[in-house]
Amino acid sequence: MLHLDPGETIVLEVRKHWFVFFAYGFSLVLAAILPLVFFGATLLVDPIQSAVNDLHIGSLASFAYMVWLLVLWMAFFVQWTNYYLDVWYITEKRIIDVDQKGIFHREITSLRFDKIQDITVEVRGLLATFLNFGDIRVQTASESSKDFYLRLAAHPERIRQIIFSHHNREAEKVQSVKVLPHELNETKE
């Protein structure tokens, strides 16, 4: 569960590009189709065809295929959940990195805009260039905290611009300075 400050709203949600999940989904579709192809090919063999013509064998194969489809369907959504919950939330005040490392492994880190030192965007390869996805690294000013890193993010340059605009806005804010009376007396002397 994400806890935002009062008045804080999410400006942008940043996730990996849809193509990253599409590759996994495509492999599951292949896994769903292959048994049908294999079963269709075996029907070309006469003895197997006559056995399948026996209703029980065909029904057994259909039942096994249904169970297989159910397993694939669940695997698809488990992976989709991992993909969807792995996100950067960019608010007016900070970046919240929600790193969904596994179904039971979740890491949440916050980084305020005034703590950002630099942002690096890397778009590598033909597919990344045409589909517009790449890696974003946000370097923090603190040596003790680790950098924020999101691989294969969608529209990385646009995200960099948004983060930088918020960072510049924070940097330009006028800081009020409190002067103590004894400091005033010291300057007079």
Next chain:
Amino acid sequence: MIENPFMALAISAVKINKNFLWAALILALLFYVIISGVLLFHWQRYGMGSRKIKFARNLYFLVSVAILFGAVTILTSI
């Protein structure tokens, strides 16, 4: 002439134990309930009320119930 090896298989003589198939279905159903529970928990807790999460949840249950219905129908027809 080489004999077809499949002719040696007495496939039609295989007797299918329906209790075994029902046990397999119940096992699959149990696994489905556990995974669905885990997914629902994550969507509810971390989904932030997202419309995509709601759509995914509805799609997941719609298709999985259809698959289970199909499996039960096939099993009852054996």
